[in-house]
Amino acid sequence: MGIVREKDMNWKNLWPLLHKEVILELRQRYALSGIVLHVVSMVFVVYVASVKPSPPVWNTLFWLIVLFASINAVVKSFIRESGARQLYYYQVVDPATLLLAKMIYNALLLMVLGGLALVAFSLVSNSPVQRWPLFIGVLALGSASFSVAFTFISAIAAKADQSATLVAILSFPVVLPILLTLLRLSVASFAPSTLSGGIWPDVRNLLAVDAILVALVFVLFPYIWRD
Amino acid sequence: MWWKLTSVILLLYTILAGFLVPLKSGIERVEPNTARTGEQVTVRFYGYNTFFSRPSEVPIRVWLYYNSSYALMADVVRPINDTILEATFRMPINLPEGKPFVLLNALADHPTEGASILPIAFTLHQTPGSTQIPLDSAWTARPVEKLHPQKGFSFPYQNILYETIRNTYFHVPMWFVLLFLFAASVWYSLKYLRHPETEYDRRAAAYAEVGILFGLMGLASGMVWATYTWGKPWSNDIKQLMTAVALLIYFAYFVLRGSFSDPEKSARLAAVYNVFAFASLIPLLYILPRMFDSLHPGATGNPAFGSQDLDNTMRAVFYPAVVGWTLLGFWIADLRIRFQRLKDRTLGLD
Amino acid sequence: MARRILTFLLWVGISLPAAFAEGNRDFMRETGKIYVVVVTLLVIFLGIVGYLVRLERKLTKLEHLSKDDA
Numbered sequence: 001m002g003i004v005r006e007k008d009m010n011w012k013n014l015w016p017l018l019h020k021e022v023i024l025e026l027r028q029r030y031a032l033s034g035i036v037l038h039v040v041s042m043v044f045v046v047y048v049a050s051v052k053p054s055p056p057v058w059n060t061l062f063w064l065i066v067l068f069a070s071i072n073a074v075v076k077s078f079i080r081e082s083g084a085r086q087l088y089y090y091q092v093v094d095p096a097t098l099l100l101a102k103m104i105y106n107a108l109l110l111m112v113l114g115g116l117a118l119v120a121f122s123l124v125s126n127s128p129v130q131r132w133p134l135f136i137g138v139l140a141l142g143s144a145s146f147s148v149a150f151t152f153i154s155a156i157a158a159k160a161d162q163s164a165t166l167v168a169i170l171s172f173p174v175v176l177p178i179l180l181t182l183l184r185l186s187v188a189s190f191a192p193s194t195l196s197g198g199i200w201p202d203v204r205n206l207l208a209v210d211a212i213l214v215a216l217v218f219v220l221f222p223y224i225w226r227d
Numbered sequence: 228m229w230w231k232l233t234s235v236i237l238l239l240y241t242i243l244a245g246f247l248v249p250l251k252s253g254i255e256r257v258e259p260n261t262a263r264t265g266e267q268v269t270v271r272f273y274g275y276n277t278f279f280s281r282p283s284e285v286p287i288r289v290w291l292y293y294n295s296s297y298a299l300m301a302d303v304v305r306p307i308n309d310t311i312l313e314a315t316f317r318m319p320i321n322l323p324e325g326k327p328f329v330l331l332n333a334l335a336d337h338p339t340e341g342a343s344i345l346p347i348a349f350t351l352h353q354t355p356g357s358t359q360i361p362l363d364s365a366w367t368a369r370p371v372e373k374l375h376p377q378k379g380f381s382f383p384y385q386n387i388l389y390e391t392i393r394n395t396y397f398h399v400p401m402w403f404v405l406l407f408l409f410a411a412s413v414w415y416s417l418k419y420l421r422h423p424e425t426e427y428d429r430r431a432a433a434y435a436e437v438g439i440l441f442g443l444m445g446l447a448s449g450m451v452w453a454t455y456t457w458g459k460p461w462s463n464d465i466k467q468l469m470t471a472v473a474l475l476i477y478f479a480y481f482v483l484r485g486s487f488s489d490p491e492k493s494a495r496l497a498a499v500y501n502v503f504a505f506a507s508l509i510p511l512l513y514i515l516p517r518m519f520d521s522l523h524p525g526a527t528g529n530p531a532f533g534s535q536d537l538d539n540t541m542r543a544v545f546y547p548a549v550v551g552w553t554l555l556g557f558w559i560a561d562l563r564i565r566f567q568r569l570k571d572r573t574l575g576l577d
Numbered sequence: 578m579a580r581r582i583l584t585f586l587l588w589v590g591i592s593l594p595a596a597f598a599e600g601n602r603d604f605m606r607e608t609g610k611i612y613v614v615v616v617t618l619l620v621i622f623l624g625i626v627g628y629l630v631r632l633e634r635k636l637t638k639l640e641h642l643s644k645d646d647a
Contacts, residue, residue, distance in 0.1 A: 173475045
């Protein structure tokens with residue numbers, strides 16, 4: 001465990017790292033537009049197939065679009081950095097700070113993507129959502145959860161060669177509890193008011209899962225990092 | 228060495244006891260299973276493992292009962308053979324609590340062989356237009372009392388399961404072995420992260436591999452059992468899903484191991500993934516039960532058995548069975564580890 | 578040899594329960610469904626044997642390898 005404390009978590013480094021992520025993203029505009037195109041084309045497929053999805057089907061389709069877009073968006077977060085640059089980061093910043101910066105950045109990116117998918121998907125098919133604040137809250141929570149899981153898995157997969165497929169395989173069992181809870185929560189937003197039981201047990205579950213994942217990620221990340 | 232011998236002895240005991248101990252006697256069905264109030268009906272009781280025609284000093288007593296306070300006793304009981312018995316009831320003129328119909332449990336009590344029960348065996352309908360207010364005294368005249376216990380070492384009789392209740396000792400332990408093996412795998416992955424020694428990595432991989440084997444056997448044997456009890460091999464049962472997800476994690480684990488050329492890197496990252504994925508499996512234990520019903524006993528996510536599903540005679544075989552199968556699993560994993568050690572040495576990797 | 582045994586075991590493992598199930602559905606339900614227990618045990622047995630056969634084949638390969646070295 002000695003590696004973790006080599007360089008203490010430095011909050012001062014967080015902001016520049018976050019800034020760097022945004023700059024990199026904007027510089028490689030083709031990557032960003034690739035993901036946006038990915039979302040739009042998946043929505044378009046649903047439109048062309050001219051299905052009138054029932055609420056449960058709408059729900060599943062929507063989250064599948066978000067899931068795959070998220071995987072594609074996050075996969076590159078460790079891959080796009082060359083070995084030399086990684087070595088540089090390793091010497092300058094503490095791994096936990098770097099990971100946190102990437103997770104926050106990815107969470108924001110996924111929220112934007114999720115919002116985009118929601119707008120596009122609602123345009124082509126009548127969305128069954130009745131309580132928008134709840135649904136958007138669920139989407140934000142989901143983006144944050146996906147970001148934690150995918151960022152970590154992509155850090156593992158980046159060390160291997162065929163990363164994109166590997167991320168999908170590795171992260172499926174990990175995000176399954178998150179995805180199932182999200183599906184349930186968004187169904188709750190289809191009704192004008194919450195039925196008995198409420199949404200809080202599910203929200204609590206989701207936050208608990210996130211807490212476990214975040215804790216694991218910070219304990220385990222140094223082991224991936226050193227090479 | 229001693230634990231391998233223990234495994235063999237326990238599994239031998241499991242197989243012998245699991246197959247040879249008889250089932251308790253039970254009632255399979257009754258015919259006819261419906262009647263109206265006021266009728267005189269002769270009902271045939273079909274028993275399983277029963278000894279209706281075994282001679283006894285006191286005759287067999289037979290009831291159709293609603294609950295502990297309302298019961299109808301048969302006037303005439305005539306055993307035809309060991310498994311068929313005819314009981315003649317004079318049905319009362321009205322039903323308790325003014326109900327339009329009641330579901331009755333069938334009960335046959337043999338003085339030496341003991342009592343057997345079939346819940347919800349018989350429907351008694353109220354004949355329209357004849358509901359008198361005072362309840363027929365037949366309901367309370369001869370209550371269920373002084374039942375004889377079934378003696379001897381035997382497994383419980385359950386109506387759909389029949390003899391397949393013995394699968395408890397062969398199918399159910401697979402899940403336990405899988406859990407223990409995967410836990411051992413994670414344990415060695417953690418040890419590897421602490422001290423990166425090839426031996427720990429070998430162990431983690433071997434336990435995961437044998438865990439997958441037991442998971443597959445658990446799924447396959449469960450599908451055979453489910454076909455003949457639940458009616459279909461796969462019914463999105465939570466335990467089936469949990470096993471499937473656990474297997475997916477370890478398939479992914481082996482894909483990950485295979486995608487590195489550097490063995491040290493492969494071992495380290497696989498260990499990280501093993502810990503990460505196993506820990507993230509735990510929330511699933513809380514989340515899945517809220518979404519999927521379980522047909523398994525001790526349902527709603529409880530990995531253990533309810534007390535009514537596993538009586539003392541079954542415990543006497545089930546716990547040794549779990550220990551025996553687990554030791555066998557670790558034995559096989561041990562062979563795998565020793566093979567890998569030899570291979571690594573031969574190839575000069577260790 | 579090992580391959581032939583494996584093929585045979587696979588054949589037994591697949592065709593026997595299938596024959597029981599397809600050809601005579603009631604056979605499995607006879608005598609209190611006891612044959613379900615038999616098939617369950619058979620599945621587990623074949624699973625373990627299959628794994629051991631696979632391990633043995635790997636071992637044979639390793640033996641050849643170390644023989645070549647020596």
